[in-house]
Amino acid sequence: MASEDFSSGDEHSHHHHHHCHDSDSNSDSDEKEDKFNLDPEAKEIDLTHAGLRDFAEIGLEQFEKLEVLSLRQNYIGQLAELDPLVNLTDLDLYDNRIMRIENLGKLKNLTLLDLSYNGIRVLENLEEQTELDKLFLVSNKITKIRGLEKLAKLTVLELGANRIRTIENLGTLSSLTSLFLGKNKITKIQNLEGLPNLTLLSLQSNRIVKLEGLATLTRLEELYLSHNGIEVIEGLENLTRLTTLDLAGNQIKKLSCLTTLTNLEDFWFNDNFIELFSDVDQLKGATRIETVYFVGNPIATDVGYRRKIKLALPSLTQIDATRCA
Template sequence: MNTKVLPRKKKEFSKKKKMAGNSEDPNLEGSDDSAEEEQQMMLGEPSIGVGVEQIPPLEIPEMSLDPEAIEIDLTHRRVEKIEGLESLRCVEALCLRQNQIKKLENIGTLTTLTEVDVYDNDITKIENLENLVNLEILDLSYNKIRKIENMETLTNVKKLFLVQNKIPHIEKVTHFQQMTMLELGSNRIRKLQNLDALCNLDSLFVGKNKISKIENLDKLTKLRVLSIQSNRITKLEGLDALKNLEELYISHNGIQTIENLDNNLELTTLDLAGNRISRLQHIVHLIKLEEFWFNDNNLENWRDLDQLNKATSLATVYFERNPIAKDPRYRSKVKMALPKVMQIDATYCQQV
């Protein structure tokens, strides 16, 4: 129960009050109740009594659902159970974000659904979705799911979000041949596997897991974005077949050497921040680079910046918290080495 304490004068403690506090007469100023109230005030605890207004909890009004509605948004409405949706005949998008739902249920009749969002609930199992054959977008992020399962009939899903769950394995995804985006960040995955059938995958996000090796990606020839940040990668490898890769995010790992990017000529963004790399090398051929993030590494040699000279579209570079950044002329030297760059770290060049 929320409480609002009204303004009141600060009470002064005196020997008289302390002595009166030992009296059994409740009418005395220093009675036990008063002493207890004063103690609560000293401890910063709200007291409920004279001068205190109790504010009732916010009541969320009931929502009447239009049977013809195309979109239903029940975000943050303290929903504990999915129910009462059977009347929806045309609904295509159902949003149940930030509620207290523990189970996926009672939506099997909503076969017109193309998008379901139950982000940030208390769901522990993927179930009861087999009838939603038209589903294209499914967001089950920020729940307590431990296994990818029970989605074999959802062959039309294009985007699947399972961020921040408790999933240890990539499994039972071979039927997602239409999928273009798979988001598995912040789970407990240790190995990249069982992805061969995802031939149309455009973007794969597996950051903040426990992956120690880049592998088993050869069949993902349409992959354009790969994010594998904050894992346990120590070697840059396994990317040879990804000739269409445009964005590679592999920051905050344990990589020591830039290598094995010979076939990734389409790269426009390369994020190698937060690794243990001391030299810029083997990237002179990446002439389409627009963004190069290399902060928090061990770069000491200014001449290594020549590796980026042929990237004529390079607009942004990050080198902060490298040894070269300690140079008093750090920004001017970066600009001299890469004259077409428009942003150095978080500062635009016209502000340098």
């Protein structure tokens, strides 16, 4: 299936460490310090999949120089006891059991925060994180975009797989280059005018029925809108820098409004309703186009389908999932 992976929080690799618990330990305090053999001078700690239930088990007060703390796939239920980590830049708690964003006030140097795959319902308490560059909150229970107004340096915002209904309150995030809102309940493309530097926008798997509200995003290079209810291609004329356009799995019956998109390299359009091969001529201006997907459209059942597509667009190297000569 040609559509980008919405959970981009996955770009950091998963390291699995297995720790032996020293059963001869005399007291709890020894246990705390010896369990993971951590260097108090450490700048980076990675305890992925270590069975941690809270931060107290690590004894964070001894790690004043810590810059990167990665605790993926643990059972941590609460953000607490982080105040000593004033030099922390990266906090990764992907796949834990955190219910609330709280107690981050002292972490003023944070540039990356990953709270994907937790149980967070409200975007709150991020006012102090003015240095934040990347914020990942994939697969939580967030219903409303709010509380991000102060994050003027944010370049990547990943809110895929939540319960968001409205695109709103993003107007001050003028540095944003990538916005992921896939797998939500969004019905309308709106309120993106304040994001002139956006190069990637993902709105796949929502409830959008009309292409609108994109005209000012002239720096956009990747636009993902698969699995919505869009019926007409419109309002894209200004997006001349687009290299990837994903409109797979919509309700579109003809190709239109594409002639100005001369930089297109990938056009994903499987599972729509194109009946005429002449529609494909809309893409002739994209002289460097490499990949198209039209499988699941009426034209793809034509016996000369691949030959006709290749004839119209000679630069192609791939049609659907298959390379072409």
